[in-house]
Amino acid sequence: MKVLVNDKQLLVSHSLAVRIGVEEALFLQLLHYRLEKNGVEKEGHIWYRQTYEGWAKQCSYWNITKVKRLITKLERYQLILSSNKLNSFVTDRSKWYRIDYEKIEKLLQKKVYTQEELFPEEPNLQEKKKTKEDMDYSNDIATIIHYFNEKTNKHFNPDSKTSNRLIKAILKEGYTVEDCHLVIDEQVRNWMHDPQMYKYLRPMTLFRSGNFESYLNNALARMQDNDYVPAPVVLDFDEGDYE
Missing domain, CATH: 1.10.10.10 (Winged helix-like DNA-binding domain superfamily/Winged helix DNA-binding domain)
Known part of the structure; x- marks a missing residue:
């Protein structure tokens, strides 16, 4: 002590x-x-x-x-x-x-709501809390995929098990929806008009843990200094990340 x-x-x-x-x-x-x-x-x-x-x-x-x-x-x-x-x-x-x-x-x-105000006592409260947590992730994932599709002009399914698993793991590590948006903006900037790299603009590439951290660092570095080398894409053939 x-x-x-x-x-x-x-x-x-x-x-x-x-x-x-x-x-x-x-x-x-x-x-x-x-x-x-x-x-x-x-x-x-x-x-x-x-x-x-x-x-x-x-x-x-x-x-x-x-x-x-x-x-x-x-x-x-x-x-x-x-x-x-x-x-x-x-x-x-x-x-x-x-x-x-x-x-x-x-x-x-501004008022700060207590847990009791946000989640009033109800029967089967433990089960409802679990559902609320899952819904929060689902909403965040849907928001991220929608943003991704909007920026890339693609049509990825927000219910995809692979995308959900990868993005949920990112969010559980403490990254935010805003961090995911930064990564999307960064890679759209780098790959959108590159015929070789455009095909890798997809959730399974951007949100794999090792890739995501590098891309986020690149985005943050760009805010500080435009003179940097983007991190290379890392492919995982076990995830079907190939064309």
Whole structure:
């Protein structure tokens, strides 16, 4: 128990954590600390300059990939505003960050529903919870496949057992629907107009675990820097991934 008392403590807002997630709230707390301690005033706001590698060194409990995902998610929520236009040199790969405190205040005013409000007591509650969990995955998978078909002009079946198994495994690892959309956008950008690679624009290729992580890293890297080499497609003939 000594370590729990004497070791460095990580501070996180409970109210913010229940709305956006513990890790996201923890990163915002760290950025808030850096803005107060090392912030620089530019264009009427206080900014903090850092690279992904620098963030990962400060947060040794997260790797660079995790840091990128957290920052990208908070940027999508527009709780963090970032820019590389404040750098003095074009070759500078760092970004400047600030927090939209007004948006956080509005977010904190929204009601958070309890488990009892979301899932009131009913007969056979355990069975219904299991059904609800399966339905959540089904809805997410259908959303992802619909988005995929829309972007690729293809017609894959959202009820496909192979697609469901692969995407469900991705979601269980903690990836989000938004992450899947990023991967789809990235590979559409890379392969849509490539006659050799267009045939691999399909769920069994994009959402296989090893491929997905590489493609997501490519998408995140493109947000930071357009100069990168896309990961090659990895085929699995046992899954029928051939033509």
